[in-house]
Amino acid sequence: MNDSYLKMCAWGGPIFCALFLIGFIGFADFMPPISPADSAQQVADIYKTDATSIKIGLIFMMIGLSFTMPFVSAIITRMKQMQNSSPTLVTTFVIVSAALSCFLFVLVCSWAVASFRADRAPEIIQAFNDFAWILLIWPVSLIPVSYIALGLAVLADNKQQPIFPRWYAFLNFWFAVLAYGGCLLIFFHEGPFAWDGLIAFWIPAVAFFGWYIVTSIVLLQSKDPIAELN
């Protein structure tokens, strides 16, 4: 089997991170996040003054998003090649990854709606802004399941010649723990557990983007076990 497409797709992760973060930080200036404690007028003012750069940022994020799909396909290919590969774990990973793409699409759309008519009532802008930020953080309640499924699949693999190294499984479990920090964001407007807080935003953000980078490296170093035999 030819691995060259897989290696190409393995670059999807870093490309997604780069494009998304250029849009998110460079253009939209969403880092640090718009505070959940801001009033409707404050939020509306941000969308009014930065309208163009926010829109450019959103376009970067949306295009970046498309690269997660080939990337995830590359991981799924490897998961299926693992020894003792469990179809249940693969399907779990597929469903969560597909759902995540939808969430990210809808959340970028929601920012787009907020910035599309910046002269409308501030409360409406704030509502779409809230929706987007909650949709950005709250998937952390779901994503860990895909990390755990992937980690378990790696552990079940052949111990002598595993496709992914065993430490990568434990790293996935750790990323799962890091991500869960945002689960309770709907209770808080400020503090470490709010959507701009240390535990709910900064740590899960590092885990989320870090996962794409580490996984990409692991993918590029992995080998098709059947091709190895020939």
Place this chain on the structure above:
Amino acid sequence: MASTPENLTGLTTTSTNSSKEYLPSELGVWMFVLGDMLVFSVLFGSYAWERALQHGLFITAQSELNQTFGVVNTILLLTGSLFVVLALHAARKGKTKHTQQLLLLAISTGVGFFINKVFEYRDKISNGFTLLSNDFFMFYYMLTGIHLLHVCVGTCALIYLYKRLSAQGLSTDYIKHLESGGIVWHMVDLLWIALFPLLYLIK
């Protein structure tokens, strides 16, 4: 660990190569445990930060906590850790029945911790203290909640070990698993040992 004739005859995972240090379980598990403790350090750090900013409020709110619940839970977790260690020793000596009994005792301390915590939460909520009362209670519920989640995961790991022992019996592979379970359980214990004084005792 010196390789005496006794532990070579029993079911031991001790490395016979004396030049190499023996690592219980595997490196990945230790990495995970250290990573998880790093997360808790960040949580403790942000707690300490908020506490320094609102010292008076934290002291007043802290006095609402019932130390008895905390002490009972500390004793439960410490005994649980002891049972896991004894279970590992029994397993290494090949005593299946004894290992099972000790694992059951360890599982019951985990369940006991959970039940005690639920009663403590109910007590706090009935006194009107919730997650949103103030920053102290936000940290109290979040830190103990995240820790309780760890207790649940650890207890599930012990239940898995118990079931696996009943189904497949003792093996070197099983002892590796038991060591991993033990390490995770000790971590849960260690985190509580840090959490308990931070939330209940520090003045």
